[in-house]
Amino acid sequence: MESVVETVKTGTSFLEEAKRRSGEDLSLCYQCLKCTAGCPTAPFMDVRPNNLIRMIQMGRKEEVLGSSAIWLCVSCETCGTRCPNKIDIGVLMDALREMAIEEGIPAKERNIHLLHEAFVQSIKRGGRVHEATMLIDYKLRSRDFLTDLIPGMMLFLKGKIPLFPSFIKGREEIKRIFEKCEKK
Amino acid sequence: MKFSYFPGCTDHSTSYEYGRSTEAVFRALGGELVEIEDWNCCGAAATHSINRLLSLCLPARNISKAQSAQVGPLVVPCAGCFNMLKRTEYALKNDEAKRKEIEEIVGFRYDPSFEILALMDLIVNRIGTEKVRERVKRSLKGLKPACYYGCALVRHPKITQLDDPENPQYLDRLMKALGAEPIEWSYKVDCCGADLALTYGNVVKKLVGRIVSMAKEAGAQCIVTSCGLCQANLEMRQEVDLPIFYFTELMGVAFDVEGRDQWWKKHMISPKRLLESLGLA
Incomplete structure (x- = not known):
């Protein structure tokens, strides 16, 4: 009972x-x-x-x-x-x-969650998303190196994935926003 | 006609041609876009999947900067960024406790009279299709596009408050003003699979395949979009070679603005053959 x-x-x-x-x-x-x-x-x-x-x-x-x-x-x-x-x-x-x-329940779709993490960390680093480093970060987290290599290369060859990130000036502001939101 | 402008992260990467055509078309219409100083990423769907408060605060920093620049309403070309900014606006307007929390974290005071507009809405309803029609140098007569709105512009309607969420017409009206003949079809607001492209390519391939083949079956020669992610997914995950335009690119063709070859070079499926066949190259 x-x-x-x-x-x-x-x-x-x-x-x-x-x-x-x-x-x-x-x-x-x-x-x-x-x-x-x-x-x-x-x-x-x-x-x-x-x-x-x-x-x-x-x-x-x-x-x-x-x-x-x-x-x-x-x-x-x-x-x-x-x-x-x-x-x-x-x-x-x-x-x-x-x-x-x-x-702390592990995401059943682990890679989807890892991609979101990599994306958000990219914003935290530079204030804007930088595709190249974000994708490398995701690949390292997921250890899924082979999926979508071809579309990625196609985008790169079209000049659509810039190598260098464009960091914003207000990175400290962004960090503060992150800290406050992560605490709550 | 001056507006505050949020280009978004893909402006210089995956949707380079959207950014350049937006600027060219806006110049042709006699408007001025003033980029928000030191803008940051809108957060995209990834952020609200992990930390909802953060997903409200990242756009709020941009709203705060655009508001204090006092150059006019904020214009957003990318449907995804527009949706994120509107989500924050919705919380700021409708949830007092949340507004105070966001204001405290970002460090600003929200002005409820500040407007956030999707570029498409601004062109169709503020500038108006009449003005667009007057500016057309070469009619897109004979071009049959399928107007694809996707998710972020029209859903959730309580947030975006833009057009009919099931059968929107803004883009169709704009295409008609350019002289094109948009086709009737039933997949204009179906989802392309968004960022599952990076984790579940096969799912996106299925969703995109359905959208593209339905457009073709309905007699479309191309699809027109207003979102960087939709455009990339539709162009890269289809198997029938249907060109995918940003709506500003087709405006650029009709207005006969310069630099169009630079846009076409960025496409995975070159639209040049289609444009040439209609004498619009």
Whole structure:
């Protein structure tokens, strides 16, 4: 009996936490499936967006935060635009990714997360993204050296990947913004 | 007609030709773009996937700088950057606690009357298609583009507040003003897969393949975009050789501005043959 009570407790708290973090009223979802029907990456997800919301309502935290779905979402916002209950699922996905990172749950789609990290670190270094160093950083993190070598070379040959970064003057300002945002 | 201008990181890399054609077209329309001094990256989708507060504060630094420069509304060509700046604007306008937090971190006071405009919106609705039509030297008659809006311009509509999110018309109206005959199709707001291109190339290939083949089936000779990432994905992940333009490039052709060869050199699929076949090279 005790374990059931515990499950219900963690379950409710996960739903409440997801609601609070995203600012979205997830209890409104009545499973019309519009989000999943329009989602460009749903066919590649382990849990479809509508099921993800149901699982949050049921408190299945580990499965939700450990899913590939939260990382395969590309924030195209088709779901949130079409939801009849005005649930902004794109914002919910951001909140879930943030929760997964904080809880130390390894990203099921590790490379997607590593690419985001490499991108953000590039901004931290120079204030702007520098594609060449960002991509090298990503390749070193992911150890995935062979994927997309050809498109990368094509861009380089077209002069579309400058070798030298253009750092901004206000790099200290950017660092301060990063520090303050990372502390919260 | 003076505007504050946010070029974005890809201005001198992957969307070089978007930047140059934007500047040329704006000059031709008699406008002036004043680049935000020492602007920084908008943060893109990567940032809000990791740290949402940071994704609001990075654009806020640009808003703060553009606001204090007092040269007029802020104009953004790239749909992705536009979306990030508008997300911050939405938080600044609608969430008082968040506004105070952002203001404190970035060190500025937000002025709610400050405007952020997508370049496409500015040209179609502020400058107006009438003025565009007057400036046309060579009509794009015979050119059948598929107007592709993608995600970031029109979604989420509460944030971007730009056109109809399911069947937008701005770009179609602009193309008509240039003399072109945009085709009707149903994939104008379908996602190209965005930055999954770098991690899941096969997914993007599928999504792009569908968009490009549907455009072709509907009778398009090319696709027109307003986003650096969409343009790169559509051009590099397709298999049918359909040219992909930035809308400012086609304006440049119609206005007959100089330096166009430098733009075409940057394309993976050269649009020259198509333009030559219509006498527009």
